[in-house]
Amino acid sequence: MKIETFHDLIDWTRRLHGHLAECLKHCATRQEESRAKWLLEYLADHEATMEQTVAGFEKQADPKALHTWVYDYLSHSPITPHQACRSPYAEMSFDDICGEIFALHDQVLELYRYLEGRAEIPEARDLVRELLKLEEHESMRLAQQINRAREI
Template identity: 60%
Template sequence: MDIKTFGELIDWTRQLHQHLADCLAHCANEHEEERARMLLNYLASHEAEMQRVVAGFEEQADKKALKTYVYDYLEHQPIQTHRTCDAPYATLSFDDICREVFDLHEQTISLYRSLDGKAEIPEAKELVEALLALEEHEAMRLARQTGRMSDV
């Protein structure tokens, strides 16, 4: 996806969370280990909720901010995902699944951090800061929840 505006960036983020939710849910049915299936189902529901929340940003964000160009995105390293989802999570261990999902969230956080402070209008800066806060908060929540699951 060619991202030119903050609106397109939000849509791309929404699609990323939706794709991950679909992939994790698909892989949960394929995994042999019960604990990993539980983790994949939990992560899939979490990512579906993230998709819903990010979609809310598209609807509620300042229209001026959504139309603002994101020039610096093109310089950022593209986020690496299992975009085709040929059941890669179905073959990973509990810990490897966590690492993969956390890495994806860290890449997203890194992208928003790189854009924070570069936004040229206050509305766009506020939007990036809100998206960054959401991603950081949800990454911490995921770490807590998966830590509890690994104790089981």
């Protein structure tokens, strides 16, 4: 998907979370280790919720921000949503799954931080900042839940 506007960015993020949710759900059905299976199911639910939450940004965001062009995106390394499902989550360990998921989320956070500093209008900057806060908060929450599961 080519990202040209901030609306495209939100749509791309929504699709990324949705695609990841489907992939994790599918891999959970093939995972044999119980703790890793639980993790995949939990992550699939989390990503599906994130897909819905990000979709809300499309409906609530300032139209001026949504239609603003993302000029600098092309100079940033794109994250391919399909990259996530090439990883054989069904065959990975609990820790390997965590590493893959956090690496993907870190790339999204890096992209948002990059774009926040380059947004041309305050409305677009505020929009990216809100998306960044959401992703940061959810990454922290995810890390806490996973750390609790590790202790079990």
